[in-house]
Amino acid sequence: MRNTWKIARWEILRNLTNKQFLIGLLITPLIMGLFIVVPALLERLNQPVATTYYLVDDLGVKDTLQALLPENIILEQAESGADLERLVQDTKASGYFVLTSDFITSGQVDLVYSDRNSQSMNAVSRGLTALLQQLRLNLSGVSPQELAFVTAPAQVRQVPLKEELEPQVMHLAVAGVFTMLIFFLIFTSGTMLMQSALQEKRDRMAEVVLSSVTPNALMQGKILGHFLLGLIQLGFWLALGLPIAIAFLDFPILEALKAVNLPVILLFGLGGYLLFSALFVGLGATMEDLQSAGNAQGLVIMLPMLAFLFLGPVMTNPDGSIAVFASIFPFTSSVIMMLRSGLGAVPLWQMLLSAGLLLITAFITMRISAKIFRVGMLMYGKNATPKEIMRWLRYKEN
Amino acid sequence: MDGLYVEGITKTYGSVTVVNGVSFHAAQGKILGLLGPNGAGKTTILRMIMGITAPDRGSVVFRQGSSQMEGIPFRDIGYLPEERGLYREARVLNILLFLAGLKDVPKQEAKERALMWLRKFGLEEYAQKKVEQLSKGMAQKVQFAAAVLHKPKFVVLDEPFSGLDPVSQEQFKAEIRALASSGAAVLLSSHQMNIVEELCDEIFLIYKGREVVKGDLQSIKARYGSFRIDISCAGDSNLPIDTEQVEALEKLDQGRYRYILREGVPPLEFVRTLPADLEIHALSISRPSLHDIFVRVAQGGASHAEHLEDRPLGNLA
Numbered sequence: 001m002r003n004t005w006k007i008a009r010w011e012i013l014r015n016l017t018n019k020q021f022l023i024g025l026l027i028t029p030l031i032m033g034l035f036i037v038v039p040a041l042l043e044r045l046n047q048p049v050a051t052t053y054y055l056v057d058d059l060g061v062k063d064t065l066q067a068l069l070p071e072n073i074i075l076e077q078a079e080s081g082a083d084l085e086r087l088v089q090d091t092k093a094s095g096y097f098v099l100t101s102d103f104i105t106s107g108q109v110d111l112v113y114s115d116r117n118s119q120s121m122n123a124v125s126r127g128l129t130a131l132l133q134q135l136r137l138n139l140s141g142v143s144p145q146e147l148a149f150v151t152a153p154a155q156v157r158q159v160p161l162k163e164e165l166e167p168q169v170m171h172l173a174v175a176g177v178f179t180m181l182i183f184f185l186i187f188t189s190g191t192m193l194m195q196s197a198l199q200e201k202r203d204r205m206a207e208v209v210l211s212s213v214t215p216n217a218l219m220q221g222k223i224l225g226h227f228l229l230g231l232i233q234l235g236f237w238l239a240l241g242l243p244i245a246i247a248f249l250d251f252p253i254l255e256a257l258k259a260v261n262l263p264v265i266l267l268f269g270l271g272g273y274l275l276f277s278a279l280f281v282g283l284g285a286t287m288e289d290l291q292s293a294g295n296a297q298g299l300v301i302m303l304p305m306l307a308f309l310f311l312g313p314v315m316t317n318p319d320g321s322i323a324v325f326a327s328i329f330p331f332t333s334s335v336i337m338m339l340r341s342g343l344g345a346v347p348l349w350q351m352l353l354s355a356g357l358l359l360i361t362a363f364i365t366m367r368i369s370a371k372i373f374r375v376g377m378l379m380y381g382k383n384a385t386p387k388e389i390m391r392w393l394r395y396k397e398n
Numbered sequence: 399m400d401g402l403y404v405e406g407i408t409k410t411y412g413s414v415t416v417v418n419g420v421s422f423h424a425a426q427g428k429i430l431g432l433l434g435p436n437g438a439g440k441t442t443i444l445r446m447i448m449g450i451t452a453p454d455r456g457s458v459v460f461r462q463g464s465s466q467m468e469g470i471p472f473r474d475i476g477y478l479p480e481e482r483g484l485y486r487e488a489r490v491l492n493i494l495l496f497l498a499g500l501k502d503v504p505k506q507e508a509k510e511r512a513l514m515w516l517r518k519f520g521l522e523e524y525a526q527k528k529v530e531q532l533s534k535g536m537a538q539k540v541q542f543a544a545a546v547l548h549k550p551k552f553v554v555l556d557e558p559f560s561g562l563d564p565v566s567q568e569q570f571k572a573e574i575r576a577l578a579s580s581g582a583a584v585l586l587s588s589h590q591m592n593i594v595e596e597l598c599d600e601i602f603l604i605y606k607g608r609e610v611v612k613g614d615l616q617s618i619k620a621r622y623g624s625f626r627i628d629i630s631c632a633g634d635s636n637l638p639i640d641t642e643q644v645e646a647l648e649k650l651d652q653g654r655y656r657y658i659l660r661e662g663v664p665p666l667e668f669v670r671t672l673p674a675d676l677e678i679h680a681l682s683i684s685r686p687s688l689h690d691i692f693v694r695v696a697q698g699g700a701s702h703a704e705h706l707e708d709r710p711l712g713n714l715a
Contacts, residue, residue, distance in 0.1 A: 003500065006499055006500055007500075013492075014485070014488060199485070203483040203485050203486055205484065207445075207448075207479035207481060208477065208497065208541070208544065210448070210450050211448050211472070211475060211476075211479070211554075212472050212500035212501055213500055378445075378450060
């Protein structure tokens with residue numbers, strides 16, 4: 001265990017003093033931050049600009065129409081017979097339209113535009129529709145109040161049968177973010193572990209290190225080291241990201257954090273990490289370099305992605321049989337169970353079965369990987385074939 | 399007796415037996431050279447000693463003082479593998495400290511010794527440099543330092559001299575001698591006979607996974623190398639060939655000849671039989687070098703190796 005710890009410490013120090021790692025540590029939240037901040041900023045910048053439309057108002061409805069339009073759309077009266085095109089161009093208005101007495105019967109208007117601002121044009125269209133309805137109802141003697149009453153949409157409230165099943169948007173959002181974050185960590189840590197095993201081979205250090213520690217200690221040290229590195233990354237990102245998210249997102253994040261089902265996230269996050277880290281470190285030991293990964297190895301690298309196939313079905317029907325299967329199957333359960341626990345209560349038996357299976361699978365994978373690791377680390381110059389790997393599994397241990 | 403005991407280790411990969419029933423003893427304070435051509439099984443033997451691969455049969459025992467150690471005494475072993483390398487992007491001193499830490503050397507002490515070794519090899523200004531800035535020879539010195547920094551009782555060096563320039567070779571030889579005289583049991587593998595011949599107290603010659611010869615150098619030479627007598631003489635003298643005593647007469651050069659005597663023929667006795675009027679410029683008596691024995695065995699192929707094995711080796715050790 002002491003040796004495991006020494007290896008872990010070396011892995012951590014080696015990465016923390018490595019430029020690439022540090023750049024990644026900074027760049028990743030920067031990129032993620034951009035995804036949060038830029039849309040929010042754009043949203044703010046995208047405040048509707050005042051747009052002006054000229055109106056030749058034969059019906060005398062300018063004020064009525066103006067009241068039906070959003071504030072940023074300004075109607076300007078124009079004399080009939082004026083050079084409307086000129087006027088629009090000179091004043092940099094957005095367009096013009098003419099309301100003649102025909103409008104009430106035909107409902108037809110030509111909205112002539114100078115710049116195609118679909119947002120304001122749609123607003124004008126909606127305003128004109130409402131105006132048309134009013135005008136026509138006026139003709140048949142219906143009051144605006146009656147009109148509003150008739151055209152009001154139904155107000156549907158979605159009420160769950162039982163109190164605890166109430167859809168918790170907050171839970172879902174936070175579970176979703178955490179699931180993504182933990183998945184991201186599992187995937188990056190797994191890839192880093194694989195590279196660490198590859199590097200050990202590339203730098204021909206495996207034998208030297210193995211003359212001081214057992215292969216198991218080396219493997220466990222790497223897994224522990226990258227787990228702690230992952231936590232450091234997570235802590236760093238949260239410390240950096242939370243204030244930014246709170247400042248820019250219109251969302252009660254601190255409230256939502258309290259609602260997180262922490263034990264489930266910890267248990268399944270850890271289980272998923274153990275499973276995939278064991279898988280990746282063993283995989284690294286079978287390869288010469290990342291570029292030359294064979295088909296079988298490529299498939300294993302994609303294995304953590306499997307959970308994403310189930311995201312759609314799970315979101316639409318969190319208690320359906322696909323969701324239940326995906327939250328119990330060990331190679332998808334870590335991600336899916338974290339997500340499901342955010343979507344609503346998961347039956348205890350499923351939770352226990354899934355956790356048990358995940359941990360057992362992680363344990364078995366560790367054992368298999370340890371066997372592959374101890375042989376693979378000393379193999380130089382080529383990728384191992386599946387046949388060779390099968391043979392390694394049969395080698396006896398010391 | 400203290401030291402490393404290897405007893406009948408065998409390793410088979412698939413249908414190929416890479417190491418076949420090899421036994422030897424590396425005594426403390428001595429240097430044992432493991433010799434053999436490429437692919438003879440040297441590295442596999444060393445890896446089995448290091449516990450990196452497990453022998454199918456046989457045992458490896460480290461004995462020190464009265465205690466026989468359980469398993470591999472990681473802290474007391476220094477190992478320089480054949481495949482050399484260091485973490486490229488790490489700093490020299492940090493690697494030395496990390497590896498010494500794995501051997502449980504206290505940090506302060508490890509640092510002092512690391513700097514001492516770097517000074518010894520003239521690399522002190524590289525302590526804070528990254529490994530990728532080192533030349534190949536420099537990196538090999540750092541690796542050597544890493545292997546012996548913790549003052550191991552057992553030192554296992556796989557081809558320690560390969561890739562070194564002559565000056566560095568001398569440096570390594572001196573350090574290896576110093577390790578042995580400080581009481582370590584040194585086991586080194588090599589295919590460079592001349593170095594082994596100078597350095598090792600005992601040798602173990604292996605071919606195709608089997609022991610061919612072992613023992614101290616003089617008794618091996620006595621056993622496998624009959625005397626050879628080189629003569630330089632005037633003109634193309636007609637040298638006599640007494641097949642009773644002489645196995646072969648080789649012409650080395652214009653006026654230079656080599657008699658290879660039959661086994662057990664005393665060289666001085668043979669010299670007396672040379673014609674009295676022979677005009678000799680120079681005459682030397684020597685045993686064959688290890689190189690000659692090695693080549694003979696290696697070229698002789700498996701049948702030769704088996705033939706040698708059948709012979710009683712007597713008490714060589």
